Amino acid sequence: MHERTHVAVIGAGLAGLACARRLREAGNQVAVLEKSRGPGGRMTTARGPDWQADLGAQYFTARHPEFIAAVEDWRRQGVAALWDGRLVRLGIAGVTAVDDDRQRWVGGPRMSAVTRNLAQELDVLPETRITGIAGEPGGLRLQTAAGKEAGAFHAVVVAVPPAQAIPLLEPIAPEFAKRAAGVMMRPCWSVVVRLSGETPEFDAAFVEDDTLRWLARDGSKPGRKEASVWVAHAVGPFSEARLEDDAGVIGQEMAGRVQAMTGMAGGAEVLRCHRWRYSQCVAPLQDGYLLAPQQGLGVCGDWCHGSRVEDAWLSGHQLASALMDAGV
Numbered sequence: 001m002h003e004r005t006h007v008a009v010i011g012a013g014l015a016g017l018a019c020a021r022r023l024r025e026a027g028n029q030v031a032v033l034e035k036s037r038g039p040g041g042r043m044t045t046a047r048g049p050d051w052q053a054d055l056g057a058q059y060f061t062a063r064h065p066e067f068i069a070a071v072e073d074w075r076r077q078g079v080a081a082l083w084d085g086r087l088v089r090l091g092i093a094g095v096t097a098v099d100d101d102r103q104r105w106v107g108g109p110r111m112s113a114v115t116r117n118l119a120q121e122l123d124v125l126p127e128t129r130i131t132g133i134a135g136e137p138g139g140l141r142l143q144t145a146a147g148k149e150a151g152a153f154h155a156v157v158v159a160v161p162p163a164q165a166i167p168l169l170e171p172i173a174p175e176f177a178k179r180a181a182g183v184m185m186r187p188c189w190s191v192v193v194r195l196s197g198e199t200p201e202f203d204a205a206f207v208e209d210d211t212l213r214w215l216a217r218d219g220s221k222p223g224r225k226e227a228s229v230w231v232a233h234a235v236g237p238f239s240e241a242r243l244e245d246d247a248g249v250i251g252q253e254m255a256g257r258v259q260a261m262t263g264m265a266g267g268a269e270v271l272r273c274h275r276w277r278y279s280q281c282v283a284p285l286q287d288g289y290l291l292a293p294q295q296g297l298g299v300c301g302d303w304c305h306g307s308r309v310e311d312a313w314l315s316g317h318q319l320a321s322a323l324m325d326a327g328v
């Protein structure tokens with residue numbers, strides 16, 4: 001790499017942050033540009049005056065040795081912990097325990113603690129939506145939605161979901177844009193509900209239902225204070241068919257299903273109802289990441305590697321190594 005390579009990473013989700021951290025640790029100068037108010041992307045935690053709940057990713061598993069080491073490091077720093085919630089399947093066959101010996105990790109005391117921790121030593125520019133990439137390697141510039149320009153950068157990393165990557169990639173790397181266009185993301189309605197009544201004998205469930213696919217008592221995760229807050233995710237067909245519906249209506253409908261499934265008949269207060277237009281991908285790429293070294297352009301994200309938290313981290317981490325190996 002150049003003596004002090006200057007890299008821009010677009011997107012402060014786990015993939016972008018993992019990439020930025022590795023580049024930074026190797027002595028490069030890195031700027032992370034994020035359209036939202038803070039880092040985290042789909043590992044976000046919603047919060048109210050007296051509640052919090054993981055709205056996107058619910059837990060993560062670790063299989064790859066490098067990711068296992070990263071998770072162990074997060075555990076040591078107190079930002080990740082094992083969740084030993086009682087997990088079941090709820091369906092027509094009734095309630096059956098999930099007994100798969102899988103270690104399920106969560107951020108602690110909330111999912112967003114992991115990405116906040118990664119972002120800590122990075123220069124993250126919030127509320128900066130990037131609308132275009134221009135220039136030559138060594139002099140790459142970014143256009144922002146506010147009409148400003150940032151740069152010049154030796155390399156640019158695009159770390160956003162495929163639909164948001166396409167307009168950035170099309171003018172400069174049409175082949176990459178085409179690859180992104182081939183990856184479909186499922187939408188998902190997510191609801192946070194405060195329930196009252198007798199707590200069931202499970203903390204989370206994979207659900208076979210026309211409306212819900214997942215529900216979890218967020219309060220059963222380590223470090224959480226509010227015991228009666230539940231999160232539920234809708235099945236793909238429901239989320240797709242009702243994508244443009246009013247969040248208030250969807251929230252009430254999903255809360256009713258959560259009550260029915262948990263048997264907590266004492267009342268349900270909808271605290272948040274959120275539409276994920278892009279939640280998890282169907283048929284992700286198998287490349288790990290995309291890289292055009294001669295252009296100083298890299299692409300990472302869960303969708304380049306798989307569909308989970310671990311894939312996002314591996315994609316970003318591996319792209320950083322590849323950029324450095326290529327001497328960008």
Ligand SMILES: Cc1cc2nc3c(=O)[nH]c(=O)nc-3n(C[C@H](O)[C@H](O)[C@H](O)COP(=O)(O)OP(=O)(O)OC[C@H]3O[C@@H](n4cnc5c(N)ncnc54)[C@H](O)[C@@H]3O)c2cc1C
Nearest residue numbers: 011013014015035041042057058130279301302308309312
């Ligand atoms: C409802 C739901 C449930 C899930 N459940 C699980 C689970 O239980 N286990 C699991 O392992 N995974 C789960 N996932 C998937 C997991 O959350 C993702 O795989 C992972 O968080 C993706 O990280 P990422 O960095 O690739 O993308 P993101 O987290 O999407 O990060 C991309 C970032 O880029 C920003 N951005 C987008 N466009 C621009 C732009 N033009 N300019 C600047 N910034 C931009 C976005 O705001 C975002 O912060 C779930 C996801 C959802 C939504």
